[in-house]
Amino acid sequence: MFQLNINGRVHKVDAEPDTPLLWVIREQVGLTGTKYGCGVAQCGACSIHLNGEVVRSCLLPVSAVKPGDRIVTIEGLSRDSSHPVQKAWAELDVAQCGFCQSGQVMAAAALLRKKPKPTDKDIDEAMSNICRCGTYHRIRAAIHRAAGTKTAAADVATDAGNTTV
Amino acid sequence: MKKSMENIGSGQAQNQPENTARRQFMVGSAAAGGGLVLGMHLPFEIAPGIAPAAAQGAAASEINLWVVVRPDETCVIRIARAEMGQGTLTGLAQLVAEELECDWSKVATEQITPGQNLARKRAWGDMSTSGSRGIRQSHDYVRRGGAAARTMLLQAAAEEWKVPVGELSVANGVITHAGSNRKTSYGKVATAASKLTAPDPKSITLKPIKDWKIAGKPLRRIDGTMSKLNGSKVYAMDVKLSGMLHATVRECPVFGGRLVSFDDSKVKGMPGVKKVFRLNDITVAVVADTWWRAKKAMDALPVVWDEGPNAKVTSASIDAHLRTGLTSDDAFADINTGDAIKAIAAAPRKVEAVYRAPFTSHTTMEPMNCTVRLTADKAELWIPTQSAEASMAVLSSSSGMPLDKCEVYAMDLGGGFGRRIGSQDVVRQGVAIAREFPGVPVKMLWTREEDQAHGLYRPIAMARLSAGVDAQGKLAGLHVRVSGQSINAFANPAAIKEGRDRRQLQGLWDTLEGDAQIGYTHSNLRTEYAMRNTHLPVGPWRGVNTNQNGIFLECFMDEVAKLANRDPLEFRRELMSERPKHLGVLNAVAEKSGWGKPLPKGVFRGIAQFMGYGSYSAAVAEVSVSGKGEVKVHRMVFALDCGNYVNPDQVAAQIEGSVAYGMTTLHSEISVDAGRVVETNFHNFRVMKIAEMPKVEVVLPVTGDFWGGVGEPTICVVVPAILNAIFAATGKPVHNLPLSKQGLTLV
Ligand code: FES
Ligand code: FES
Numbered sequence: 034m035f036q037l038n039i040n041g042r043v044h045k046v047d048a049e050p051d052t053p054l055l056w057v058i059r060e061q062v063g064l065t066g067t068k069y070g071c072g073v074a075q076c077g078a079c080s081i082h083l084n085g086e087v088v089r090s091c092l093l094p095v096s097a098v099k100p101g102d103r104i105v106t107i108e109g110l111s112r113d114s115s116h117p118v119q120k121a122w123a124e125l126d127v128a129q130c131g132f133c134q135s136g137q138v139m140a141a142a143a144l145l146r147k148k149p150k151p152t153d154k155d156i157d158e159a160m161s162n163i164c165r166c167g168t169y170h171r172i173r174a175a176i177h178r179a180a181g182t183k184t185a186a187a188d189v190a191t192d193a194g195n196t197t198v
Numbered sequence: 199m200k201k202s203m204e205n206i207g208s209g210q211a212q213n214q215p216e217n218t219a220r221r222q223f224m225v226g227s228a229a230a231g232g233g234l235v236l237g238m239h240l241p242f243e244i245a246p247g248i249a250p251a252a253a254q255g256a257a258a259s260e261i262n263l264w265v266v267v268r269p270d271e272t273c274v275i276r277i278a279r280a281e282m283g284q285g286t287l288t289g290l291a292q293l294v295a296e297e298l299e300c301d302w303s304k305v306a307t308e309q310i311t312p313g314q315n316l317a318r319k320r321a322w323g324d325m326s327t328s329g330s331r332g333i334r335q336s337h338d339y340v341r342r343g344g345a346a347a348r349t350m351l352l353q354a355a356a357e358e359w360k361v362p363v364g365e366l367s368v369a370n371g372v373i374t375h376a377g378s379n380r381k382t383s384y385g386k387v388a389t390a391a392s393k394l395t396a397p398d399p400k401s402i403t404l405k406p407i408k409d410w411k412i413a414g415k416p417l418r419r420i421d422g423t424m425s426k427l428n429g430s431k432v433y434a435m436d437v438k439l440s441g442m443l444h445a446t447v448r449e450c451p452v453f454g455g456r457l458v459s460f461d462d463s464k465v466k467g468m469p470g471v472k473k474v475f476r477l478n479d480i481t482v483a484v485v486a487d488t489w490w491r492a493k494k495a496m497d498a499l500p501v502v503w504d505e506g507p508n509a510k511v512t513s514a515s516i517d518a519h520l521r522t523g524l525t526s527d528d529a530f531a532d533i534n535t536g537d538a539i540k541a542i543a544a545a546p547r548k549v550e551a552v553y554r555a556p557f558t559s560h561t562t563m564e565p566m567n568c569t570v571r572l573t574a575d576k577a578e579l580w581i582p583t584q585s586a587e588a589s590m591a592v593l594s595s596s597s598g599m600p601l602d603k604c605e606v607y608a609m610d611l612g613g614g615f616g617r618r619i620g621s622q623d624v625v626r627q628g629v630a631i632a633r634e635f636p637g638v639p640v641k642m643l644w645t646r647e648e649d650q651a652h653g654l655y656r657p658i659a660m661a662r663l664s665a666g667v668d669a670q671g672k673l674a675g676l677h678v679r680v681s682g683q684s685i686n687a688f689a690n691p692a693a694i695k696e697g698r699d700r701r702q703l704q705g706l707w708d709t710l711e712g713d714a715q716i717g718y719t720h721s722n723l724r725t726e727y728a729m730r731n732t733h734l735p736v737g738p739w740r741g742v743n744t745n746q747n748g749i750f751l752e753c754f755m756d757e758v759a760k761l762a763n764r765d766p767l768e769f770r771r772e773l774m775s776e777r778p779k780h781l782g783v784l785n786a787v788a789e790k791s792g793w794g795k796p797l798p799k800g801v802f803r804g805i806a807q808f809m810g811y812g813s814y815s816a817a818v819a820e821v822s823v824s825g826k827g828e829v830k831v832h833r834m835v836f837a838l839d840c841g842n843y844v845n846p847d848q849v850a851a852q853i854e855g856s857v858a859y860g861m862t863t864l865h866s867e868i869s870v871d872a873g874r875v876v877e878t879n880f881h882n883f884r885v886m887k888i889a890e891m892p893k894v895e896v897v898l899p900v901t902g903d904f905w906g907g908v909g910e911p912t913i914c915v916v917v918p919a920i921l922n923a924i925f926a927a928t929g930k931p932v933h934n935l936p937l938s939k940q941g942l943t944l945v
Contacts, residue, residue, distance in 0.1 A: 051494075056488065056490035059436075060444075061488075064429065065429070065435075065438075066428065066431075067429070068433075068563075069435070069643075070563050071646045071879055072645065073879050073880070075879060076880055106429065107429035111428075114424045114427060119428065123418075123424055126418055126848075128283075128419075128423060128427065129283030130283030130564070130610070130611060130612050130613050130614075131425075131427075131431055131610075131612070132562075132564045132613060134427055135426075135427075138427055156888065157888060157889035160889075161888075162887075162888075163563070164858070165562060165563045165615070165858075165859065166283045166563075166613060166855050166858075167854055167855035167856065167858025167886075167891075168854070169858055169887070169888040169891035170854045170858075172888060173891070
């Protein structure tokens with residue numbers, strides 16, 4: 034039996050100690066916003082916050098989580114989808130299929146907590162999540178929007194909607 | 199009312215997310231009085247700010263197939279095509295809403311199921327979503343549907359007020375009779391409208407496109423944007439049903455091999471394991487109470503395979519097989535104008551090159567999965583599918599349940615790209631598993647490793663191209679020989695007529711038929727295809743054969759231009775006088791990119807144009823290559839002419855996405871060793887990430903006299919434009935992918 038503090042609530046779960054936190058969250062706790070994409074810490078779809086740090090939950094055994102640890106999943110990032118990252122993402126219509134976006138949003142939120150004014154280089158380094166729909170371009174712009182930083186790259190998404198009508 | 203979706207998870211959930219917002223699907227008949235509720239609950243996504251269509255189901259009125267109006271003024275627009283991120287749902291709703299003249303902020307959507315379509319004799323038409331057809335093949339009838347609904351709503355108001363309908367006007371769902379200064383709204387007249395006879399859709403005159411107010415505008419998506427950002431969107435992988443079990447499968451890693459045996463004594467006692475069994479001759483399945491436990495048991499399961507006749511196949515042996523097709527005499531000529539071979543032989547200068555475009559995989563972010571429940575009188579399937587009707591056909595054939603007792607809940611896809619259209623392989627597996635547990639829903643989810651190992655890969659191809667240049671520096675002749683695997687031979691042999699599989703020459707066709715015409719004409723031109731199949735299963739991959747053929751033709755064109763000592767843009771233009779639309783996008787991209795203007799030191803440009811899916815694409819890439827062979831793509835500019843634009847911002851998003859999807863082929867291929875796929879997960883199938891993503895700019899020249907696709911057309915120019923820029927930077931053409939084959943890396 035493990036005791037987990039997820040999104041401010043305590044859950045008691047019965048699982049084998051080697052069960053990855055991802056599957057405890059999805060199958061025992063029932064929060065399915067955190068996705069499975071690779072299971073080998075390569076894609077970032079399973080990103081959560083553990084004590085404020087972004088962590089890939091697919092390789093983290095539940096037994097490694099201490100009772101005092103604070104886990105935040107995408108469902109708990111904000112009460113009403115009002116996190117600046119969520120808002121910027123919606124404004125720029127970042128998501129396509131959306132499957133990777135829980136992880137992208139969690140990674141970006143963690144980046145902004147550490148570096149409120151990230152540079153493009155900071156973004157390149159922190160955002161190693163995979164998106165097969167290829168929303169990278171707007172992710173970059175949305176991070177700058179959420180941070181209030183304005184760079185050449187941040188103009189990109191809005192430029193792209195322009196046409197020569 | 200029968201529940202078909204539940205929200206009960208296993209385990210000790212204390213704050214179960216409301217992750218299965220339900221809505222009620224109205225299946226009504228106007229003739230029968232409208233609003234006849236058949237009561238079907240579907241798992242469905244409700245867009246933010248839009249009230250669920252579910253509530254007040256009984257009071258909602260079906261005006262016609264496409265439009266349901268609720269008393270609270272919500273206009274529910276029905277969508278028959280699949281949404282996989284490409285934005286078709288939003289575009290289709292814009293087209294209906296444009297003619298309906300409703301309030302866009304009060305639009306909601308609902309997905310048709312194939313069972314509903316079947317029950318109404320396929321009144322909603324084709325539901326499949328591939329070939330970039332979602333909008334270009336349904337824009338006319340969905341607009342007519344919106345216009346017919348508007349006509350009926352106005353007629354209802356006219357009858358109530360006893361005034362001629364011609365005296366009414368409507369805007370944003372508010373109907374006005376100026377003469378008597380009366381107003382009413384769609385929500386108020388919907389019940390009466392639903393009882394009227396529908397006008398003949400053909401009698402309707404559609405709005406001129408220049409008058410569009412909703413369609414053609416860069417509106418935000420309405421397919422549940424915030425639900426994708428707060429974890430509430432339910433993908434098929436997230437479906438929860440009462441008593442559900444979980445399965446995973448393993449198929450023989452070598453295609454053509456067989457399952458010999460497995461030792462289930464090692465895993466039977468593992469926690470939660472319910473069943474380990476032979477699913478078919480090539481597949482073993484494990485079912486458990488959670489997916490993780492099923493996967494863990496599968497990992498521990500000793501399996502013996504008979505790897506069969508292909509166990510020694512390697513990428514090298516496949517390449518050797520394809521190479522025989524470069525010079526063999528079993529090819530057929532498709533375009534054969536003049537005598538290209540003779541003209542090239544007689545030319546003072548000639549160039550020849552062999553290109554190779556390897557296999558690649560779809561690798562959708564959501565791994566393949568489905569959930570099946572079989573009861574005595576019903577077969578149900580929850581699946582991310584590009585063709586809900588094809589999924590239902592396979593559900594029926596493999597379960598033995600007649601079609602009218604089958605239903606498919608097509609969930610929005612976590613990526614499709616062509617993988618989820620054709621063979622419906624997961625449905626067959628899902629049904630075989632569910633058969634073992636009658637009445638119990640079983641969710642089958644592939645591991646990423648299974649997904650990589652059992653794709654329907656983009657076919658491998660090679661090409662030998664030769665050209666001559668005359669004394670004036672003009673093209674004397676061009677000969678293109680493609681050798682490679684055929685998708686039709688694997689998936690649809692009946693499409694191959696008289697041994698000529700023209701599909702593999704997509705984008706090199708001389709007519710517009712097939713929507714992928716070659717952009718050049720010449721008096722000595724020959725295109726050929728020699729079929730060289732392999733043991734890998736293949737299928738359509740975003741852009742399909744325009745990917746390989748775009749690389750072959752457009753990269754070689756730069757080699758010929760160089761031989762002629764000509765600017766690649768100028769050299770192309772000379773061959774395009776009979777192809778005004780191809781030339782139009784080429785000129786547009788040249789202008790927008792500043793072709794010919796100075797660039798920062800070390801940065802070089804490449805250009806390419808190609809056609810696919812009824813649309814014309816051109817791109818310019820700006821690239822630098824370091825001394826260590828590091829390739830940096832700084833900026834890409836695109837011109838896409840798809841005729842009419844339903845949502846230019848979503849067109850731009852598709853172009854941006856095609857850049858990332860295309861550029862991944864610079865990093866990675868699907869290679870073969872010991873008969874199996876080598877790239878088993880993202881550690882060795884390297885996918886492009888944000889750091890490599892260039893700035894993307896888009897120009898959309900408006901021609902307006904046709905409807906082309908959007909999701910696939912631009913990918914075929916992404917790689918050639920970049921490779922041509924590398925050629926400009928290094929003087930060395932790139933003949934093989936991924937880049938590592940030529941000592942280059944994308945950074
Ligand atoms: S699922 Fe954890 S990183 Fe991919
Ligand atoms: S939005 Fe589809 S994978 Fe990222």
